[in-house]
Amino acid sequence: MAISRAPARRRRAPRLRRGIGALGFLGLTLLGLAYWLTYEPAPRVRVLWRPDLTAEQRAALEEKYLLLNRRDRLPEGSLAYDLLDTSPRNLRALVDDPAILDTNDIERHALVVVFDVDYGREWMWIAHRTPWLRDRRTRNVLILVLALMAIGGLAPDGARTWSAARHRAHVHRKQG
Numbered sequence: 001m002a003i004s005r006a007p008a009r010r011r012r013a014p015r016l017r018r019g020i021g022a023l024g025f026l027g028l029t030l031l032g033l034a035y036w037l038t039y040e041p042a043p044r045v046r047v048l049w050r051p052d053l054t055a056e057q058r059a060a061l062e063e064k065y066l067l068l069n070r071r072d073r074l075p076e077g078s079l080a081y082d083l084l085d086t087s088p089r090n091l092r093a094l095v096d097d098p099a100i101l102d103t104n105d106i107e108r109h110a111l112v113v114v115f116d117v118d119y120g121r122e123w124m125w126i127a128h129r130t131p132w133l134r135d136r137r138t139r140n141v142l143i144l145v146l147a148l149m150a151i152g153g154l155a156p157d158g159a160r161t162w163s164a165a166r167h168r169a170h171v172h173r174k175q176g
Helices: 006-038 056-064 088-096 136-175
Strands: 040-049 067-071 081-084 098-105 120-123
Touching: 006 136, 040 067, 056 067, 067 120, 081 120, 088 098
Parallel strands: none
Antiparallel strands: 040 081, 040 098, 040 120, 067 081
């Protein structure tokens, strides 16, 4: 006589689904907590670009170093930016880039933004200093995947509960 394994699979599937939903919810919660604990105004720094740099090259470097809101050109040609990634790794790459002649408001030896710098218009958080989360598209995909995990893992139980409640109400009406 063969023993059916179907009931065991049926018991494991909802548990696995709820586990995936809980992981998605936990991931979203941790991202939200990281944002809440680490967001701060981005510093405003000045960058003097090499004069022979094309607009496309400059735009690519602005994106690479997370320099936003280009503004306030001075007579010598420097521009002000909101700097979202203040990690030493990004600051080192920024000050050593041959396309950049000078940076103001960045301490070149300590690789930090000077303490009394003005704030920009943007806000930064730890994701801007985390290599694989720096890209906004990557963060959006991660948030979408975690949300789908949370919804997909928890929604079937809610739908099943709703369906059972409707069935009980229907049976109760027939009996009444």
